[in-house]
Amino acid sequence: MASRREFLQMGVAALTLPISAHAALSTAPSLLDSEPMATPLYKIVFDERFSSSRAFAEEAERLGTSVHGITGDMTDLWYHDLYARWKKGPAAIAGLTAHGPIFCLERLAWDQRMRVIFRADHRYRADGSIEHALSGPATMLRQAAALSSEPDWANRMASLVTHCPANRSQSSQSNVIGPTVKHADDPEHLISWVIAPIHRA
Amino acid sequence: MRVPPGVSLTDFTEALKQFEDVVGKEWVFTSDEDVDLYRDAYSPVWSEEEEPIPSAAVAPGGVEQVQAIVRIANQYRIPLWTISTGKNLGYGGSAPLLGGSVVLDLKRMNRVLEIDEKNHYALLEPGVSYFDLYRYIQDRKLKVWIDPPDPGWGSPVGNSLERGGGYTPMHDHFDAVCGMEVVLPNGEVMRTGMGALPGAKTWQQYKYGFGPYATPIFSQSSLGVVTKMGIWLLPEPETYLSGTVMVWKHDDLIPLVDVFGGLQNSGIIRGTTTLASPFWLGPPNPELDSLRASGSVKDLEDYAARKKMPYWSIPLNFYGPAKVVAAQWEHAKERFSSIPGATFQEGPSYRFPLSAEEQARIRDTVPLGIPSLQIFSLLPPRSQGHIGFSPIIPMDGEALLEAMALFDRVHRELGSGRAVLTVLSSFPRALVIIDLFPVERDVEKNRKMRALYRQLIKEAAARGWGEYRTHTTFMGDISNTYSFNNHALRRFHETIKDAVDPNGILSPGKCGIWPKRMRKAEA
Numbered sequence: 001m002a003s004r005r006e007f008l009q010m011g012v013a014a015l016t017l018p019i020s021a022h023a024a025l026s027t028a029p030s031l032l033d034s035e036p037m038a039t040p041l042y043k044i045v046f047d048e049r050f051s052s053s054r055a056f057a058e059e060a061e062r063l064g065t066s067v068h069g070i071t072g073d074m075t076d077l078w079y080h081d082l083y084a085r086w087k088k089g090p091a092a093i094a095g096l097t098a099h100g101p102i103f104c105l106e107r108l109a110w111d112q113r114m115r116v117i118f119r120a121d122h123r124y125r126a127d128g129s130i131e132h133a134l135s136g137p138a139t140m141l142r143q144a145a146a147l148s149s150e151p152d153w154a155n156r157m158a159s160l161v162t163h164c165p166a167n168r169s170q171s172s173q174s175n176v177i178g179p180t181v182k183h184a185d186d187p188e189h190l191i192s193w194v195i196a197p198i199h200r201a
Numbered sequence: 202m203r204v205p206p207g208v209s210l211t212d213f214t215e216a217l218k219q220f221e222d223v224v225g226k227e228w229v230f231t232s233d234e235d236v237d238l239y240r241d242a243y244s245p246v247w248s249e250e251e252e253p254i255p256s257a258a259v260a261p262g263g264v265e266q267v268q269a270i271v272r273i274a275n276q277y278r279i280p281l282w283t284i285s286t287g288k289n290l291g292y293g294g295s296a297p298l299l300g301g302s303v304v305l306d307l308k309r310m311n312r313v314l315e316i317d318e319k320n321h322y323a324l325l326e327p328g329v330s331y332f333d334l335y336r337y338i339q340d341r342k343l344k345v346w347i348d349p350p351d352p353g354w355g356s357p358v359g360n361s362l363e364r365g366g367g368y369t370p371m372h373d374h375f376d377a378v379c380g381m382e383v384v385l386p387n388g389e390v391m392r393t394g395m396g397a398l399p400g401a402k403t404w405q406q407y408k409y410g411f412g413p414y415a416t417p418i419f420s421q422s423s424l425g426v427v428t429k430m431g432i433w434l435l436p437e438p439e440t441y442l443s444g445t446v447m448v449w450k451h452d453d454l455i456p457l458v459d460v461f462g463g464l465q466n467s468g469i470i471r472g473t474t475t476l477a478s479p480f481w482l483g484p485p486n487p488e489l490d491s492l493r494a495s496g497s498v499k500d501l502e503d504y505a506a507r508k509k510m511p512y513w514s515i516p517l518n519f520y521g522p523a524k525v526v527a528a529q530w531e532h533a534k535e536r537f538s539s540i541p542g543a544t545f546q547e548g549p550s551y552r553f554p555l556s557a558e559e560q561a562r563i564r565d566t567v568p569l570g571i572p573s574l575q576i577f578s579l580l581p582p583r584s585q586g587h588i589g590f591s592p593i594i595p596m597d598g599e600a601l602l603e604a605m606a607l608f609d610r611v612h613r614e615l616g617s618g619r620a621v622l623t624v625l626s627s628f629p630r631a632l633v634i635i636d637l638f639p640v641e642r643d644v645e646k647n648r649k650m651r652a653l654y655r656q657l658i659k660e661a662a663a664r665g666w667g668e669y670r671t672h673t674t675f676m677g678d679i680s681n682t683y684s685f686n687n688h689a690l691r692r693f694h695e696t697i698k699d700a701v702d703p704n705g706i707l708s709p710g711k712c713g714i715w716p717k718r719m720r721k722a723e724a
Contacts, residue, residue, distance in 0.1 A: 072578030076561075079332060079572075099584070100577035103242075107288065108354065110238050111308055187582050 039117075039164045039196050041065050042085060045077060045095030045105070051183035052122075052154040052190060056096040059158035065094075074101040078108065086112045090197035094118075094161040096154060102193050109195045117171075118164055118194040120144070120157060130180040136194070138172040139165050147178045157192040164194045202231060203256040205280050205301040207718075213256070216277040220259045220303075223269040228309070230258040239287070239304045241296035243586030245640050245647050245654075245674050253300035253673070255282065260306040264382070264390060264428045270305060271426065272388040274706040278718075281305045282708050283426050285327035285359030288352075291588045292363065293673035298710040299719075305426065313337045314429065315405075321345055321434045322379060322405040327358040327427060331572040346435040346570035348372055353572025358430045362420050364670055366627035368568040370471035370520055371435045373628055375420055380404040382429035383419055386702035391415075391425070405431035421670070423708035424701055438520040441569060442550040444530045446537045447511035449544075451498045454513050455598030456540045458632075461515060462596040464536060465629060469529050472518035472568060476624040476632075479510055481605050483623070490619055511544070518568055523552070590636040590657050592666040593628070601632060604666065608636050611660055615653045633669060658682060673711075680713020695720070 046057035048069040057067040068077050074097075082105075085091050090112050095102065106116050118136030125131055132147050134140075140160055150156050204213045221229045230236055239255050246252045261267045274281050280302040287295025287306065295304060311328035316338065323334065323345075331353040338345055348367035350360055361374040371377050380394040394410040395401040408416065419425050448457050464470045476482060480493050480501055492504060505512045517533055519526040530547070537543045551559070551569065560566065566573050580587075594604050601624065608620040623635040636657065638650050655678055661667070662682035671679045683690055694714045698705070705716020 073573070073575040074578070075572075075574045078574060079336070083332065083336065098578075098582060100580055104352075104354070104574050104577050107242075111286075115234075189582055 042091035092196035241294035258304035285356035288355040298673040349572035380431040383425035458598035
């Protein structure tokens with residue numbers, strides 16, 4: 001398996017120049033009907049051990065978001081990065097990880113007045129399909145309906161979370177079952193998520 | 202809106218308004234969205250009627266605000282449940298024991314007030330986390346170590362007050378406490394130990410002060426809100442060396458524990474260790490579990506010998522000057538060599554300070570005083586959390602075998618397979634045996650788990666083994682077992698509680714101690 005550095009080097013090599021989110025969207029159809037203002041993401045977190053997570057990060061990076069790889073343990077991400085960044089103030093992050101990292105990050109984010117504002121539990125099913133159980137802004141969930149026919153769901157999720165709307169007045173839930181190919185190194189359960197500042201009345 | 206038990210909505214609304222006047226509106230949390238964050242993620246009563254969900258939370262920014270909140274709570278008889286960082290999952294997290302309590306969340310009080318590198322101590326506020334303290338020390342390149350538990354996201358003040366443990370020579374966290382500042386239930390500020398002497402120069406250097414030693418009554422207690430605490434730190438050691446002792450027969454456990462206890466009591470072994478056995482301890486292994494269930498001790502010993510698998514092993518951690526550490530390990534090997542066939546494995550060893558590259562290569566940094574969150578990545582993928590049943594048993598191999606067999610039997614009788622046990626040497630002259638229970642989001646599974654847990658409490662108590670700490674759900678059960686002379690100790694605690702907290706506002710029910718006005722209903 002490629003190390004985080006190797007993975008990023010491969011990702012960078014595929015791009016001759018950094019591509020901004022808007023430039024990327026001009027070549028890849030957006031999941032969003034219209035383009036409401038997106039929550040700026042400080043960083044995308046991915047787990048180097050899992051194919052889907054790597055694909056997610058690669059797409060997020062292509063869309064112009066900085067990525068940080070972990071191998072299950074997110075201590076380094078916390079101590080050497082988020083700890084200092086969040087001391088300066090809330091900064092939204094997103095990721096595709098197993099349960100452990102998001103469980104930790106969610107609780108650490110609470111202390112910084114942030115919340116998980118979008119979450120999608122991806123569970124592989126015995127029939128070869130994958131179930132996406134989503135909760136978050138209704139506008140995002142509407143766009144997630146595309147997952148019902150999208151085998152490259154991790155790429156789609158990257159596009160979705162990098163366009164998480166800043167205005168999140170309405171939250172909803174939905175389940176989508178779609179086709180997929182399960183990679184041997186993917187666990188049965190992965191979670192896409194966005195952690196962002198809350199706006200209290 | 203949830204309302205504390207016995208408090209009218211009118212009074213509660215007025216109290217919340219007064220809390221807001223003290224701390225600012227942004228630091229009083231009443232919406233379901235905010236209050237739900239204080240639910241216990243590892244609750245064994247999740248979503249059941251008895252799950253204790255708070256009514257609100259208030260987060261003061263300093264000791265004067267704590268005093269004001271306590272006075273308001275007294276006026277309206279609002280129960281407060283104090284948390285530091287609220288991360289002690291497995292013991293209740295940030296949720297109260299009494300549903301409807303207001304969580305007094307001290308995470309904003311997060312200043313490292315002092316670190317003395319010469320005398321190796323720190324003075325901390327309760328919202329300081331182990332990561333905060335570690336970073337503070339690293340940023341200043343101070344030659345002191347902290348002793349984080351695993352995981353290390355909690356608070357040194359909170360963990361010490363709850364008598365948690367770590368892995369370095371400072372592993373008994375309450376033993377490292379030296380001096381406190383406490384807001385009493387009437388809102389008055391008190392300092393313990395030398396802190397009672399105005400202008401004291403040794404508040405964090407001499408624990409006892411003069412007269413009755415008051416500091417310990419605020420541990421696992423509901424008698425005050427600790428707003429400052431001194432803790433002793435470890436001088437950065439020159440080296441660390443780990444050596445593992447392996448023995449090959451079932452009955453070798455008895456001399457193994459005897460020798461270990463002697464070395465620990467002599468100060469030769471100073472760090473916490475974890476006993477290992479493929480047959481008895483650690484995660485289930487279907488092949489070995491089946492072998493154990495069907496085979497004799499001799500079969501197991503033969504299997505272990507064939508597979509070159511020690512029946513018992515114990516890693517020993519040494520900290521100090523290289524020459525001293527080497528001599529300690531040599532001495533330990535001599536002593537353990539009295540067990541026929543004992544073998545030894547040395548390593549790893551480190552010299553401090555570590556470079557960033559060296560540190561990055563170390564898988565488990567916690568015994569080196571470096572806080573970590575790695576443990577969350579090691580949990581099973583479907584884990585919803587766990588709690589531990591953790592009685593203190595004698596430092597004695599026969600007692601340990603008896604305890605392991607008992608736990609195993611109770612688990613099997615109640616249909617939960619084999620017990621998943623860990624044995625730790627967290628405290629001198631005794632062992633902690635931890636029986637881990639998964640918690641679920643399934644009401645029926647949690648009910649069965651609680652029944653098993655309560656059966657273990659009874660069976661352990663019948664053998665003279667009591668828990669050192671427990672989840673809020675079981676605090677009453679554990680308290681009931683400490684019943685010598687018709688619960689004389691609990692009645693003594695209740696007498697103190699009634700005297701210093703007559704309105705019973707602080708952490709009602711904590712460790713089985715209820716204020717007078719709630720006692721009948723809960724007893």
